[in-house]
């Protein structure tokens with residue numbers, strides 16, 4: 041069990057939780073995730089670690105409502121106990137020791153790239169951040185990330201704040217302007233990461249994306265999270281979640297992530313009806 | 316004189332037509348009368364060979380005598396002295412390769428049904444509520460960490476707790492039991508029985524910490540150097556699934572057996588949407604492989620509503636590794652067996668769902684490394700099967716997390732932790748290992764046997780260490796990283 045000691049409403053559909061989990065915080069590193077289950081009949085879902093403090097023994101997560109389980113998590117309050125909270129899982133992001141890293145985050149990823157930024161900054165690596173949201177209201181954790189990066193770019197679909205357009209367009213602009221990036225790391229929805237992989241491919245910019253396939257155990261036991269990278273079978277929960285974006289078979293990853301759309305719709309409808 | 320029958324006393328089973336529609340336990344167990352009748356088939360050998368076939372050395376002859384005398388409580392006490400999980404072993408032990416294989420009446424007649432009798436006694440004890448009230452031993456000052464809550468880890472933990480150690484089991488998943496929990500299905504091993512046994516272990520003073528993935532949440536080095544655990548037992552199993560590597564294997568609707576069974580057993584996907592985890596409900600399922608796991612998967616697919624469920628195996632019926640009993644139960648429930656068939660490719664529809672499996676027919680050639688005749692493809696024998704679910708049940712590899720994250724732990728070519736079979740000692744001082752992580756996929760009772768051996772060795776090791784420390788006060792530090800021969 042892990043107690044929620046702070047909850048923040050970032051947007052109507054995105055909540056931040058600071059969770060007391062000293063054992064998870066102890067070895068946590070940027071880019072890792074936890075597996076969360078919130079009820080006895082519940083699913084195990086992976087959630088990125090958006091911040092961690094070894095001293096305080098806390099893990100911060102940001103959850104965006106997309107279906108039943110994320111909805112249940114977001115409905116929890118300060119003082120509530122999360123039934124199961126396992127981690128840190130996956131390998132830390134393979135961050136460089138020097139250079140100029142561009143971090144790209146969309147959706148919950150706009151928060152989840154924060155620990156990468158913080159670590160890079162500590163290493164003395166220059167950090168540019170590009171975050172995307174549909175509109176101003178849905179942009180999250182601006183101050184946090186802005187403080188941990190040298191440049192900070194916002195993109196919104198409607199232009200209500202920052203640049204109007206996708207994060208990939210902004211990245212293209214910066215690449216064309218010879219921003220001098222040596223690496224790119226991205227966390228966000230699959231279509232964004234796929235577009236990003238295409239955007240950085242021509243220039244050969246080393247690009248890592250955090251894949252989010254459907255997981256069950258998160259310990260390498262089931263193969264639900266398998267993805268094909270450079271023609272090889274990988275388990276995202278133990279070999280990833282970060283992979284070389286230019287080698288990921290996105291077609292397959294996108295198809296597989298839609299395996300249970302019918303069941304997910306049913307679960308959501310039943311959950312809404314019950315409320 | 317005992318009455319001599321030629322066959323085992325039959326154990327009643329659910330009607331195949333009914334049981335394929337529900338998840339109830341299939342084998343219903345002996346009544347008292349049947350148990351007594353079966354116990355009387357045992358000729359009470361002077362030297363009971365059967366006992367040599369049991370990895371935890373249950374005094375089989377003596378417990379069977381008590382059953383024959385209707386002293387079920389006495390029988391239970393005898394079994395419990397050696398086996399902490401008799402209701403489980405009595406159900407899942409491959410007895411034909413273990414105790415019953417050595418039963419002397421074998422050859423003249425069927426062996427005594429030792430497994431069924433053990434199950435009977437354990438079930439009787441549960442029903443009668445006759446367990447001795449658990450009196451947890453005092454948790455001593457010395458801490459031992461057990462990694463993994465499968466049968467190996469449970470046995471080590473229970474034995475060491477009885478000896479007065481403070482034992483903590485660290486388990487990666489949210490539930491305790493290893494394969495007993497996530498692999499073996501309800502209709503063969505009801506989870507209520509697993510639950511009860513786990514509760515009893517808590518009563519014996521074993522502490523459980525779920526959701527701790529050793530190697531990630533905490534490393535073995537940290538357990539020993541920072542958290543004060545004086546010995547560690549690694550019982551993390553062989554849980555990493557193998558795939559075939561054929562084209563199209565990642566279509567939607569294709570599972571590893573571990574995933575398929577875990578969704579249903581651990582996550583209860585059969586009860587979706589009451590439970591949140593989904594699983595595909597098949598019409599035409601194929602299970603690739605013919606071991607225990609494949610039988611469990613095919614019977615699970617049938618219960619999920621498959622109109623047709625096939626076992627597809629590249630070798631022949633004689634060469635399959637599944638237990639005869641599970642094979643015949645699967646057949647009764649309507650599983651179809653396609654022997655000498657090799658899947659070569661999967662194709663799917665525009666949504667990415669698997670729709671077709673391409674196969675080759677095989678014939679048997681010369682014997683291979685395993686001594687079994689090697690299946691070779693018959694040219695021009697290509698054919699296709701229409702399917703909507705495939706389960707790959709071709710076995711598992713050792714879980715690599717601990718090997719990857721532990722200094723100085725010797726691993727063999729198969730990825731198994733190298734441990735001495737007499738003691739469970741590994742190349743790292745204070746670290747012991749046993750069960751599937753050492754042997755590769757094996758059996759519940761072998762894992763328990765390995766746990767027992769390791770518990771004794773850990774006790775000896777800690778006693779010796781304490782004695783050494785008394786002699787040379789600073790000896791402990793100097794020796795910490797020395798490798799133990801063995």
Ligand SMILES: Cc1cc2nc3c(=O)[nH]c(=O)nc-3n(C[C@H](O)[C@H](O)[C@H](O)COP(=O)(O)OP(=O)(O)OC[C@H]3O[C@@H](n4cnc5c(N)ncnc54)[C@H](O)[C@@H]3O)c2cc1C
Pocket residue numbers: 073083084085086087088089102103104105106107108109110111148152251252253254255256281297298301304305308
């Ligand atoms: C490594 C990783 C890190 C993630 N980090 C975050 C995060 O920081 N914040 C956040 O809000 N979300 C994160 N996700 C996604 C999150 O796990 C899913 O949104 C969540 O599982 C959806 O569950 P649901 O019941 O609410 O929705 P559902 O209606 O069940 O599903 C909606 C979609 O979520 C995906 N999904 C469903 N079940 C799973 C599952 N068991 N595992 C993975 N994906 C699933 C599917 O693509 C599905 O189409 C992460 C996923 C991964 C793999």
Ligand SMILES: Cc1cc2nc3c(=O)[nH]c(=O)nc-3n(C[C@H](O)[C@H](O)[C@H](O)COP(=O)(O)OP(=O)(O)OC[C@H]3O[C@@H](n4cnc5c(N)ncnc54)[C@H](O)[C@@H]3O)c2cc1C
Pocket residue numbers: 259407408409462463464465466467468485486487488492493494495498499527528529530550551552553554576607608611714716717749750751752756757758759760762
């Ligand atoms: C479907 C199926 C059916 C079977 N049927 C039978 C049968 O009928 N009879 C029989 O005798 N045998 C059967 N077996 C084999 C038997 O279950 C195994 O041999 C036995 O469970 C091995 O025990 P173990 O303790 O070594 O490991 P496991 O039972 O595999 O348990 C290992 C545990 O360690 C945990 N773990 C792994 N890594 C970590 C980590 N890093 N940190 C913390 N915890 C970790 C796992 O989550 C798991 O709970 C079957 C196996 C399967 C898969």
Ligand code: SF4
Pocket residue numbers: 368369370371372373375398404405408410413414415429430433760
């Ligand atoms: S534990 Fe297994 S091997 Fe031992 S006597 Fe019982 S059934 Fe036989």
Ligand code: SF4
Pocket residue numbers: 356357358359360363364365366375376379417418419420427429
């Ligand atoms: S070998 Fe067979 S007959 Fe002899 S004691 Fe054992 S079970 Fe009884």
Ligand code: FES
Pocket residue numbers: 254255256257258259260261262263264265266275276277278
């Ligand atoms: S989630 Fe099961 S292997 Fe990765």
